[in-house]
Each structure stands twice: as C-alpha cells, then as structure tokens.
Amino acid sequence: MKKICVIGLGYIGLPTAAVFAKAGYDIVGVDVNERVVSSLNKGEIHIEEVGLPEVVKEVVENGKLRASVTPEEADVFIIAVPTPIHEDTTANIDYVVDATKAIIPYLQKGNVVIVESTIPPRTMDDVVAPLIEEKGLDTGYDIYLAHCPERVLPGRILIELVENTRIVGGTTPEAAKKAADVYRAVVTGDVVETEAVTAEMSKLMENTFRDVNIALANELVKISQRLDVNAHKVIELANKHPRVNIHQPGPGVGGHCLAVDPYFIVEKAVEESPLISTARKINNSMPSFVVQQVQHLTSELEKPVVAVFGLTYKGNIDDIRESPAIEVLEMLQHSNRYELRIHDPHVRADQVSFSLQSFEEAITGANVLLILTDHNEFKSIQTEDIVNKMKTPVVLDTRNCTNLDESKATVYKIGNLSTIKVI
Ligand SMILES: NC(=O)c1ccc[n+]([C@@H]2O[C@H](COP(=O)([O-])OP(=O)(O)OC[C@H]3O[C@@H](n4cnc5c(N)ncnc54)[C@H](O)[C@@H]3O)[C@@H](O)[C@H]2O)c1
Structure with missing residues (x-):
C-alpha cells in the first residue's frame, strides 16, 4: 500500500488526507501550523466540514493518518497550500514554492508530486519543475509531476472528493498517467489526463466563468433598480430558456477561489482579458x-x-x-x-x-x-x-x-x- 505525504492540512489537504487514509493508505499530513498538527494527532480538526470530524477521528485512531511539521519520504506528495493574491492582485505562490522546497530533500526517483493548490497558468512548468530540476532530479524521468486542481464544494467536500471528475495535468504524459492512477484508487468520477498548463487554465476558467456570470447578475441588479424591474424575476424567467443559466446576484463575490482565481489569468494576459477584469470590478463594487x-x-x-x-x-x-x-x-x-x-x-x-x-x-x-x-x-x-x-x-x-x-x-x-x- 502506498504512503502519501499531504502538505497543507486546510480545507482541501485535510479532507484529501482523510479520504486516502480511509481507503487504507498510510498518510502523513504536514502543516507549518503546530496547532493544526497537534490537534490532528489527537484526532481533532480545526475546520468545519460535514462528516470530517468522524472520519478524521477514525483514521487517526487506526493509525492511517498522523500529522507532522516536517515532510517524510513517501511514494506520493500532494501539495495543498494556500495561493492567495497580493494587495496588487498578483498571485502569491510563495506557499507553493516553500512547500516544494520542503519536500525536495525527501524526494526519490519514481515519486509522484501533485500540486492541488490553484495556481497561475504555467506555474508547474515554469516554477515547480525548475525547483525540482535545480536539485538534480529530472522531472522528465525521475519525478512524475502533475497539477490536479480541486473543485469541491465546502459542505460536500468528502462526497465531491470521491465523486467529482478530476482533471490531472502532467508535465509529461507519463506523469499525468502516474498521478491519475493515484486518484483512480479512490475517485469514482472520471479522472481525465491532460497537460499541466491545460489543467491550470481549466480550473481558473471554471471559477472565472462563475465570477463573470455573477457579475452579469449583479449588473442586472443595478440596471433593475434604475428601470424599476425585479431582477430576481427577470433571472427566473430568462433561465426558463433551455440554454440560459444566469447566476444569482448578491453582496459581492468572496472566498479564496472565485474572488481570486480570475486575477491569475489577468496577470498572465492582461491585454487579452478585459471582460474578466471588468467582472471582478463589478463584483468588487x-x-x-x-x-x-x-x-x-x-x-x-x-x-x-x-x-x-x-x-x-x-x-x-x-x-x-x-x-x-x-x-x-x-x-x-x-x-x-x-x-x-x-x-x-x-x-x-x-x-x-x-x-x-x-x-x-x-x-x-x-x-x-x-x-x-x-x-x-x-x-x-x-x-x-x-x-x-x-x-x-x-x-x-x-x-x-x-x-x-x-x-x-x-x-x-x-x-x-x-x-x-x-x-
Ligand atoms: N477551500 C476550497 O474550497 C478550495 C477549493 C478549490 C481549490 N482550493 C485551493 O486549494 C488550495 C488550498 O486551499 P485551502 O482552502 O485548503 O487552504 P487553507 O488555508 O485552509 O489550508 C492551507 C494549509 O496549508 C498550511 N501551509 C501553508 N504553507 C505551508 C507549507 N509551506 N508547508 C505545509 N503547510 C503549509 C497552512 O498552515 C494551512 O493549514 C488553495 O490553492 C485554494 O485556492 C480550495
């Protein structure tokens, strides 16, 4: 049975560690936050997620999941650390860089390294792979490197981790296959292999689609106030069209996905992304x-x-x-x-x-x-x-x-x- 080292034990890393542990893998979860590590080793969790306390308690008690502040040698490494934006909306990939550097001393030929954190396009090829290559490991042959973005819904994470379709983008076709096989062992949904940059962009476009669509609904709210129309009714009726799906308006768009990911695209192609930028401005207003x-x-x-x-x-x-x-x-x-x-x-x-x-x-x-x-x-x-x-x-x-x-x-x-x- 494989050993997996999961780096970053937050909303994504902890449920992921728990799901693999529940499936019988030996999991060491690594976090820089000592409180997270010590509470996890007592079988307790620091986040709210349906069903997670019970699963974590079980897998900690049966020894399948334990936590540490330092990585260990393993067959597979899964990085799920934060990727926020800086004040100026540029991507902060420092945590991904730090996590990658932290596992490098423990890497051995044949290991699979998966980044689950949402990252700007080309990060796997231009940032993560060179860091590993610098240490003398060849990401073409020695290490299988892939990006597998998350698309779970908080509140349903344990279900969606298993049932959702997973996109696995390898820096080589072989890496995509090796990483996809890791997920195929626990995922009942499809596991689709592709290139790293395509996986990076597909994740970002999923959230950008939703952000732009919500911006459209929010713009409609402002138009409706001026024109004395009920935007909720307008959306309800427009959505009766079989191919229309206007999202719901609200007080803005939050979270570290929808409100963040579109900027990762804008940063890399600013002149080509005026619609994405405008949607961000509308939602921010x-x-x-x-x-x-x-x-x-x-x-x-x-x-x-x-x-x-x-x-x-x-x-x-x-x-x-x-x-x-x-x-x-x-x-x-x-x-x-x-x-x-x-x-x-x-x-x-x-x-x-x-x-x-x-x-x-x-x-x-x-x-x-x-x-x-x-x-x-x-x-x-x-x-x-x-x-x-x-x-x-x-x-x-x-x-x-x-x-x-x-x-x-x-x-x-x-x-x-x-x-x-x-x-
Ligand atoms: N939460 C979601 O619903 C969701 C959905 C899809 C994608 N994502 C993406 O997944 C990634 C992780 O998000 P999250 O919500 O789990 O974040 P989080 O903040 O809940 O957890 C991240 C954890 O990583 C730890 N950490 C930071 N740097 C570290 C390092 N160098 N080594 C070890 N641990 C480190 C932190 O202490 C924290 O416990 C982000 O890129 C996010 O955009 C999240």
Whole structure:
C-alpha cells in the first residue's frame, strides 16, 4: 500500500488526507501550523466540514493518518497550500514554492508530486519543475509531476472528493498517467489526463466563468433598480430558456477561489482579458452598493441599529476569507453612523476581532436586519421571530434567501431595490 505525504492540512489537504487514509493508505499530513498538527494527532480538526470530524477521528485512531511539521519520504506528495493574491492582485505562490522546497530533500526517483493548490497558468512548468530540476532530479524521468486542481464544494467536500471528475495535468504524459492512477484508487468520477498548463487554465476558467456570470447578475441588479424591474424575476424567467443559466446576484463575490482565481489569468494576459477584469470590478463594487442601500434606508434615523446577519462568503460554512460580508461590515463600522449587532451562527469568536451576538441580542431593537449570507438558519427565520422584536421591521436581504410575510415586515431583496423607502 502506498504512503502519501499531504502538505497543507486546510480545507482541501485535510479532507484529501482523510479520504486516502480511509481507503487504507498510510498518510502523513504536514502543516507549518503546530496547532493544526497537534490537534490532528489527537484526532481533532480545526475546520468545519460535514462528516470530517468522524472520519478524521477514525483514521487517526487506526493509525492511517498522523500529522507532522516536517515532510517524510513517501511514494506520493500532494501539495495543498494556500495561493492567495497580493494587495496588487498578483498571485502569491510563495506557499507553493516553500512547500516544494520542503519536500525536495525527501524526494526519490519514481515519486509522484501533485500540486492541488490553484495556481497561475504555467506555474508547474515554469516554477515547480525548475525547483525540482535545480536539485538534480529530472522531472522528465525521475519525478512524475502533475497539477490536479480541486473543485469541491465546502459542505460536500468528502462526497465531491470521491465523486467529482478530476482533471490531472502532467508535465509529461507519463506523469499525468502516474498521478491519475493515484486518484483512480479512490475517485469514482472520471479522472481525465491532460497537460499541466491545460489543467491550470481549466480550473481558473471554471471559477472565472462563475465570477463573470455573477457579475452579469449583479449588473442586472443595478440596471433593475434604475428601470424599476425585479431582477430576481427577470433571472427566473430568462433561465426558463433551455440554454440560459444566469447566476444569482448578491453582496459581492468572496472566498479564496472565485474572488481570486480570475486575477491569475489577468496577470498572465492582461491585454487579452478585459471582460474578466471588468467582472471582478463589478463584483468588487457590490459591498459598497449594499452599504449605499443601508445608508439610504436609514438616512433619517439617528444612530440606526443594524443587525448584520452572516459573515461568511457563502451559506452554511465557517469560512470568512475574502468575504464581501466582512467588507460590508467594515464599511458600516468605518462610517461610525450605526450601532451594529453582528450575528453568524457558523463563525467562532476566535475568528474575528469584534464581538458576536446571539440571534436574540442582535435582532432586539434593530431598525434593519441586513442579511449577507444565506445560512439555513436565516432561510428559516419566521416573520414572528423578528417583527415584534425589531424597532422597525425592515429587512434587506442581499441573498434573496428569506421567505418572510411581507404584510408584516418590509422586505427588500437585492434584485428588487427600486421601491426602497427611507424608514
Ligand atoms: N477551500 C476550497 O474550497 C478550495 C477549493 C478549490 C481549490 N482550493 C485551493 O486549494 C488550495 C488550498 O486551499 P485551502 O482552502 O485548503 O487552504 P487553507 O488555508 O485552509 O489550508 C492551507 C494549509 O496549508 C498550511 N501551509 C501553508 N504553507 C505551508 C507549507 N509551506 N508547508 C505545509 N503547510 C503549509 C497552512 O498552515 C494551512 O493549514 C488553495 O490553492 C485554494 O485556492 C480550495
């Protein structure tokens, strides 16, 4: 049975390590964060993901998964470290470079090295391969090098890791095959072999497609406010066309994928990517668009109380990275105009630098309930839960996720803002 060394034990690396361990492989998980390593060795996890605590506990207890701060010799190395952007939106691939350098002393002929981190086009050929070659190993013969991007949905990671189609891009056809075989042992979906750069671009284009499509919906929101049309209705009807699929608008696009990956393409082909850049700008404009609506609604109130519901970049997860909700919150805080009550049942106090309130504390006495994330808890809010507790029962639902009785509460949804009235 193969031994696999997984570098980076976050939202991707840890479930990946767990899935291979559950399938019987010997896994050593490596992370630079000692807290992650020590908690994992106790069978505990530091992230929220459905089903993961149980699987990790099992594979740690049966000795198939253990964690360490240093890599070890193995048959396969899987790198799943972060790839954020710098302030200027250029890709920060330092973690990938560091992780690659960290495994080099442990590489042996015949090893498979897979980068799962999302990376700019040509990173495998122009950055990772040369680092390994520099140390005297030939990536044509000695080491099989491949990029296998992730496309899992948080909340369904354990299922999708196994069932999704995987794209495996090798720096050589032989490397693609060797790396694809690693996944074929646990994946029930298709495993498609291709070149590294094609795999890099296909991952980036998946997220870029979605970012551009959401930008289209967000632009429609602004057009609809001007033209007095309900954008949600427009999208619903347009999507009845069998070949149309307009995405849903919202308070912006967050997370470290959709809000980041398009920049990796723009950086490498700036003149050829005006549409991708514009989509990013439109989506980046949405938090301030939401804040403008709050300002307008409350313009005649002194120190309005705003209950801010939801901080994560999407519903039913605990991830607040690049979250547009955080941006909205910071703008509201910065203006000093509001008394803010912040509630998110999925976010822990140690993730944020401000205090979080319970549902009751946040809603009682509020002038506006501002919904920024479509958690199930918010979808199921009943009109009775809020109307008698709020000072003025006004809801601004930027996710079109609530189903409140509009005869008892004033509800504005992001696609239907033309009727918005000052409280
Ligand atoms: N989270 C997702 O849903 C998702 C989906 C598709 C692709 N991705 C991509 O997968 C990659 C990993 O994302 P993530 O969400 O798992 O990140 P994460 O931040 O949750 O986890 C990364 C882990 O890597 C560790 N790390 C950093 N540098 C290291 C090093 N040199 N050696 C060992 N460990 C190191 C960190 O301490 C952290 O625990 C990124 O490129 C991301 O874009 C993520």
